[in-house]
Amino acid sequence: MSWVDRHIASFWRRVADNTLPGRGGLGVVRIVACLYVLLLVAPDGRWINAVPPGFFNPPRFSVMHWFSRFPPAPVVSLLDALAIVLACLVMAGVRARASSIAFVVVGALLSNIVCSFGKIDHDGMCWAFFGCMAFSGWGQSLALVPDKPSRFDGAERSLALLGVCIGFAMSVVGVKKALGWVDFNTNTSGCSSSTRFAASSSCCGSPC
Amino acid sequence: MFSRGATLLILLGLVVPEALRSSSPAREPYPAVILPAGAGTISLKHKLLHLNRTVLMGRRHHKWRELDMIEFMKPIPVQYFARIARARFGISEGKKRHGHASEDERITRRWLQERLKLQGCSGRSLRVVTERMTVQLPSGKQVSSHFERPRTYVLG
Numbered sequence: 001m002s003w004v005d006r007h008i009a010s011f012w013r014r015v016a017d018n019t020l021p022g023r024g025g026l027g028v029v030r031i032v033a034c035l036y037v038l039l040l041v042a043p044d045g046r047w048i049n050a051v052p053p054g055f056f057n058p059p060r061f062s063v064m065h066w067f068s069r070f071p072p073a074p075v076v077s078l079l080d081a082l083a084i085v086l087a088c089l090v091m092a093g094v095r096a097r098a099s100s101i102a103f104v105v106v107g108a109l110l111s112n113i114v115c116s117f118g119k120i121d122h123d124g125m126c127w128a129f130f131g132c133m134a135f136s137g138w139g140q141s142l143a144l145v146p147d148k149p150s151r152f153d154g155a156e157r158s159l160a161l162l163g164v165c166i167g168f169a170m171s172v173v174g175v176k177k178a179l180g181w182v183d184f185n186t187n188t189s190g191c192s193s194s195t196r197f198a199a200s201s202s203c204c205g206s207p208c
Numbered sequence: 209m210f211s212r213g214a215t216l217l218i219l220l221g222l223v224v225p226e227a228l229r230s231s232s233p234a235r236e237p238y239p240a241v242i243l244p245a246g247a248g249t250i251s252l253k254h255k256l257l258h259l260n261r262t263v264l265m266g267r268r269h270h271k272w273r274e275l276d277m278i279e280f281m282k283p284i285p286v287q288y289f290a291r292i293a294r295a296r297f298g299i300s301e302g303k304k305r306h307g308h309a310s311e312d313e314r315i316t317r318r319w320l321q322e323r324l325k326l327q328g329c330s331g332r333s334l335r336v337v338t339e340r341m342t343v344q345l346p347s348g349k350q351v352s353s354h355f356e357r358p359r360t361y362v363l364g
Contacts, residue, residue: 054298180247
């Protein structure tokens, strides 16, 4: 084993040691995560049907950039219904592995449609969570139709990957915020200022 | 657990989208494992806070009046307004890179006209302006305000 492979193995070992869940806990995580999605952030793209086509302006590197306009109303309604049904299937534990993967594909596509106005809502972590957990074996306990054990499943591997995704994303934005806010200048709204305020959504909040 | 190749792929999957976003917000891919990183600061020099606010205006009784942006944009969440306005509502050069330009533009103009009428405006002119406000701290009293960079759209 080379020096590089030894360090890579050691890195993943340390991540896995810190992210491995308790026995039986994954089924509970699955139900709580789906309840959160269904009750608080349920996919809803039907309002897109009421938006004029001139507003269609998807980000350059997104699936919707391959299209020239919003999808037809029945397609959006179908994706909406499909996403909710899939979230219910994952929660109930009906073939949770396949249902989770399908939920990620449909949900991310629906989210792509909703983010076709030029602004990106950063919900990528949600899809990373469901994508990683699909292979954690979370459909094997507390499930109506449990997943059969598969060579693709591995709680250790899935949670280590999810941990790395969360750690990377939080570290990057943490460094960016620190570089912007830790300015040791009492004449700006950075961390040295004693003033705290909230800007309304219509304010750009940029320095003048 | 993960081989050298798989680790490299994971690393690329995380670093490349972030590098694209860092190079320019317009290049941010979606979906990607990226969190919002807005880290701007606002000048508080001389205990004065300078803020910009985008305002939507319509003609009512021959005068420009501020519109209720949330009502105007419904059902589009108001946080998308800035980007839509920056793309000039898709009724100017922003349309050219997509097809169906003239038909889309006609539908969009009609939609905007209807929204203006719902707010009691004539339905022919829409204006987007930037309001520059100065607020005194810590009292929060607004000491000055003026509009600039008006952009007027004649819809009909």
